[in-house]
Amino acid sequence: MYNFSETLESLRAKDLYRKLNYLEAAQDPYTIIEGQKVLLLSSNNYLGLCNDERMKEAAIRTIQEYGVGSGGSRLTTGSYKLHQELEEKLAAFKETEKAIVFSTGYATNVGTISALADPDWVIFCDRLNHGSIIDGCRLSGAKLVVYKHCDVVDLEKKIKRYHNKGKGLIITDGVFSMDGDIAPLPEIVRLAKEHNLLTMVDDAHGTGILGKKGSGTVAHFNLQDQVDIQMGTLSKAFASEGGYIAGKQSMIDYIRHKAKSFIYSTAPAPHTIAISLQALEIIQKEPERRKSLLEKAQWFRGELNNNGFSVPMDNSPIIPLQVGDADLALQWSRKLFEEAIYVPAIRPPTVPQGTSRLRYSIMATHDYKDLKRAIEKTLQVGKDIRNNSEKKQ
Known part of the structure; x- marks a missing residue:
């Protein structure tokens, strides 16, 4: 008999266990997850048409x-x-x-x-x-x-x-x-x-x-x-x-x-x-939608790079912030969620081992003020995680 529970426990131990996050509102710049209003930075709704x-x-x-x-x-x-x-x-x-x-x-x-x-x-x-x-x-x-x-x-x-x-x-x-x-x-x-x-x-x-x-x-x-x-x-x-x-x-x-x-x-x-x-x-x-989208995505990439991160500068709305280990990606994602920002941790087998990441995706309907807050919180969470890691060592 195949032991499904054993396999699931192995996934949990490797920080590869997945759960579903249920949305309770439309996929706008802000949505509701687990009863909390959060800035949505993970949707493929690039042009903001899901609730048009x-x-x-x-x-x-x-x-x-x-x-x-x-x-x-x-x-x-x-x-x-x-x-x-x-x-x-x-x-x-x-x-x-x-x-x-x-x-x-x-x-x-x-x-x-x-x-x-x-x-x-x-x-x-x-x-x-x-x-x-x-x-x-x-x-x-x-x-x-x-x-x-x-x-x-x-x-x-x-x-x-x-x-x-x-x-x-x-x-x-x-x-x-x-x-x-x-x-x-x-x-x-x-x-x-x-x-x-x-x-x-x-x-x-x-x-x-x-x-x-x-x-x-x-x-x-x-x-x-x-x-x-x-x-x-x-x-x-x-x-x-x-x-x-x-x-x-x-x-x-x-x-x-x-x-x-x-x-x-x-x-x-x-x-x-x-x-x-x-x-x-x-x-x-409405070509201005994609123009606005790509301008915001490029700005977001530039801000991450200007603050010490390394993200590719290709002109697309998908922005990967590689952090390496699955555990670290999960920590970062959870901390951002506590700050009312939803960015999922992407882990193997979706991406290769050692390249777990936060996958930001920008929408044309995002506001620069909200994107700026997301940058600030990303920086702060990264700093806090590093400080905690150094204390443990």
């Missing part, structure tokens, strides 16, 4: 017209004209021929990669890619070759070593979810062209934020016509749910026939799709 009145009105209107559920998978009774409208508008937004919407971002990556690749393929994967990418690669049966994080020199060496001129794919996050850095897409695309490989970019954290029109990391580098597979989610800047793939029409049609997580999953509910459509309209019409 236009988004709520779109959901209410659609529920009144279509009801609350989709009633089946996309291939049976679950596809609505709203799904078709969103897919057409996402394809135009991403400057591709076609797009297909899945129920979640995880299902999008797992279903797409396992549908496209097979044991005859080799997939080159950044070491810090999202877990859904890794799972999709493994399910495909393809040879998985992991290259050093954002290291195009290592990628090129491994392409020369493992690519046998057969079918191959390079996959990378656009913006990495735990580090906030941006992939070197121009160099990756260059290598893919030189070695006849396809490219896939998971742009979950770049869509709605980067690029002249907010369409993401690919557009940020002006590579719209050179990246083969663009993946994105509707649950970050879009403040909705679901994921999608954008690319050539023939590839999208193939995915519709082959991706099991598309075929066997209940479709996103109509009101969820209406929310996504409303978000897309706001993103396109």
